[in-house]
Amino acid sequence: MKLPYTEVRSAIGALTKAIDKSKNLELSTAGIKLQSIISQLMSENDDLEHENKQLKDQLADAWQNQFDRSNLVKYKGVWVADEQTRKKIQLEDCEISDDLLTKMYCPRCLANKDQLISLNDFVNSDGFYVECPVCNFDRLIIEYIL
Numbered sequence: 001m002k003l004p005y006t007e008v009r010s011a012i013g014a015l016t017k018a019i020d021k022s023k024n025l026e027l028s029t030a031g032i033k034l035q036s037i038i039s040q041l042m043s044e045n046d047d048l049e050h051e052n053k054q055l056k057d058q059l060a061d062a063w064q065n066q067f068d069r070s071n072l073v074k075y076k077g078v079w080v081a082d083e084q085t086r087k088k089i090q091l092e093d094c095e096i097s098d099d100l101l102t103k104m105y106c107p108r109c110l111a112n113k114d115q116l117i118s119l120n121d122f123v124n125s126d127g128f129y130v131e132c133p134v135c136n137f138d139r140l141i142i143e144y145i146l
């Protein structure tokens, strides 16, 4: 649990008052030094708290990423988030929605760079393609029968 800084400041204020009353120069110098140390500690504490939050977020992302990967399945040579998504893709007959595309990943980027890169789409006369925005890998996913 975090000690509220207002409590720290009021304790320092009370101490400073008592020191001033004592008119002791040595005590006053020590008090000022202590104040400066405490404010440095509060600032360090803020930095650590911020860093801690960032690390927690990164850890959560890493877990999510790991979880995502454990469910991956292949469809026509492309990685798909999970079995449920693959079933939805199989039901599409002329194009794949943006929602589903964000759950389709480049097999080349995953193999070479260990990155999950969502695919874009383009349409040609022969059908609906997915394409990697990073490495330009492409694959015909829905063939148009003319």
Ligand SMILES: [Zn+2]
Pocket (backbone or CB within 6 Å): 106, 107, 108, 109, 110, 117, 132, 133, 134, 135, 136, 137
């Ligand atoms: Zn790629």
